[in-house]
Amino acid sequence: MPKVLVIGAGGVANVVVHKCCQNPDVFEEICLASRTLSKCEAIKAGVAANPRVSARAGSIRTARVDADDAAQVVRLIEDVRPDLVIHVALPYQDLSIMDACLEAGVDYLDTANYEPPDTPKFEYKWQWAYRDRFRDAGLTAVLGCGFDPGVTGVFSAHALKHHFDEIREIDILDANGGDHGLPFATNFNPEINIREITARGRYFEDGAWVETDPLSVKRVFDFEGIGPRNMYLLYHEELESLARNIPGVRRIRFWMTFSDNYLTHLRVLQNVGMTAIEPVMFEGRPIVPLHFLKALLPDPASLGPLTKGKTNIGTILRGTKDGKPRTYYVYNICDHQACYAETGSQAISYTTGVPAVIGAMMVLSGAWKKPGVFNVEEFDPDPFMDALNRQGLPWREDFSPTLVD
Ligand code: NDP
Numbered sequence: 001m002p003k004v005l006v007i008g009a010g011g012v013a014n015v016v017v018h019k020c021c022q023n024p025d026v027f028e029e030i031c032l033a034s035r036t037l038s039k040c041e042a043i044k045a046g047v048a049a050n051p052r053v054s055a056r057a058g059s060i061r062t063a064r065v066d067a068d069d070a071a072q073v074v075r076l077i078e079d080v081r082p083d084l085v086i087h088v089a090l091p092y093q094d095l096s097i098m099d100a101c102l103e104a105g106v107d108y109l110d111t112a113n114y115e116p117p118d119t120p121k122f123e124y125k126w127q128w129a130y131r132d133r134f135r136d137a138g139l140t141a142v143l144g145c146g147f148d149p150g151v152t153g154v155f156s157a158h159a160l161k162h163h164f165d166e167i168r169e170i171d172i173l174d175a176n177g178g179d180h181g182l183p184f185a186t187n188f189n190p191e192i193n194i195r196e197i198t199a200r201g202r203y204f205e206d207g208a209w210v211e212t213d214p215l216s217v218k219r220v221f222d223f224e225g226i227g228p229r230n231m232y233l234l235y236h237e238e239l240e241s242l243a244r245n246i247p248g249v250r251r252i253r254f255w256m257t258f259s260d261n262y263l264t265h266l267r268v269l270q271n272v273g274m275t276a277i278e279p280v281m282f283e284g285r286p287i288v289p290l291h292f293l294k295a296l297l298p299d300p301a302s303l304g305p306l307t308k309g310k311t312n313i314g315t316i317l318r319g320t321k322d323g324k325p326r327t328y329y330v331y332n333i334c335d336h337q338a339c340y341a342e343t344g345s346q347a348i349s350y351t352t353g354v355p356a357v358i359g360a361m362m363v364l365s366g367a368w369k370k371p372g373v374f375n376v377e378e379f380d381p382d383p384f385m386d387a388l389n390r391q392g393l394p395w396r397e398d399f400s401p402t403l404v405d
Pocket of ligand 1 (some may be wrong): 004007009010011012013033034035036039066067068084088089091092093111144145146147148149150188192300301348349351352363377
């Protein structure tokens with residue numbers, strides 16, 4: 001029976017461990033390893049205290065690992081002998097963990113693409129460069145298997161397989177209608193979140209990338225379960241893989257909602273230099289302003305009990321079927337408080353951790369087991385779409401959505 005090694009012990013890892021425990025027929029043993037052992041132990045204690053999964057706490061082992069050091073990860077893999085490594089630490093560790101998986105001969109799955117610590121790039125090139133090595137080793141690496149990237153790619157593959165002959169346009173819409181009542185907080189890792197939002201916007205059109213000033217393109221969309229919200233065009237990593245993997249697509253854009261309050265705080269922080277990633281000298285030692293800001297902001301995991309409201313994340317696709325134009329919208333609505341009651345994490349962590357576990361199930365069952373490095377839209381979407389409905393992220397579809405112009 002399969003054994004997994006989960007690396008990272010944040011909000012997403014907490015959901016991953018709870019969901020693995022809910023599926024004992026697939027995940028017999030779980031090793032949870034991270035840089036700070038006490039965080040792994042806290043997650044295990046959370047499982048032990050949760051009546052739905054408490055009986056599984058004994059199947060969780062915890063360990064300490066610095067995943068920036070591939071040699072440490074290799075030693076841990078050799079000790080644990082997992083069938084798959086689920087990497088839900090930070091994007092900075094993607095390559096060292098992929099190196100370790102290659103050396104120790106184990107499959108790999110993550111939820112965010114590699115980023116060099118000193119330049120926010122959100123590019124797949126470093127990880128795609130591992131293709132031949134994984135293929136030659138007969139190992140599978142699944143990249144970006146959260147919600148976005150992740151489910152939004154599976155939604156696109158599902159649409160292409162079942163509803164279109166050709167997809168011309170894809171709009172990914174990510175709305176968080178949750179309210180935590182705090183003046184300012186990010187709902188996942190503040191450093192990654194702020195790097196993503198303050199970067200220049202970019203979208204794909206007619207074979208080229210079009211750049212926009214950060215947060216300069218805005219639309220209003222009426223999200224089911226949330227209501228009308230301002231959403232802003234951002235660059236997001238799945239645009240790169242979808243542009244490559246959805247044949248004939250002409251335009252792909254990504255939109256995310258932000259409240260005016262959130263943007264005002266962010267603007268001020270940016271204006272005073274607190275979001276910078278270049279070190280500055282302070283009292284004789286270099287500090288990275290964004291790292292210092294992260295230390296001041298609430299830990300996203302602490303927002304779980306506070307956050308009320310829903311998320312709505314989905315994909316609107318336009319193209320043709322049987323020679324006629326077609327529009328198709330597929331989306332999920334997730335409730336923060338329901339996620340917290342089930343796992344002790346809010347919906348942002350839940351909507352990332354559940355797809356990671358489903359991706360793990362796909363690899364372990366053989367449905368997505370093929371040698372090489374793949375983005376999720378390169379696999380058969382059907383078993384994954386079925387599992388979303390069973391594992392807590394049911395999807396809805398609409399053939400006449402409000403269009404985004
Ligand atoms: P958190 O910041 O809450 O947790 C990250 C965890 O990784 C922490 O436990 C941290 O340990 C650990 N970690 C950091 N560096 C190392 C290291 N060198 N070795 C071992 N462990 C390390 O993040 P989240 O749980 O919110 O997010 C996890 C991942 O999911 C991120 O990569 C994020 O980008 C991604 N994500 C993807 C989404 C998607 O839809 N695809 C959406 C949201 C997130 P410590 O506490 O010691 O620092």
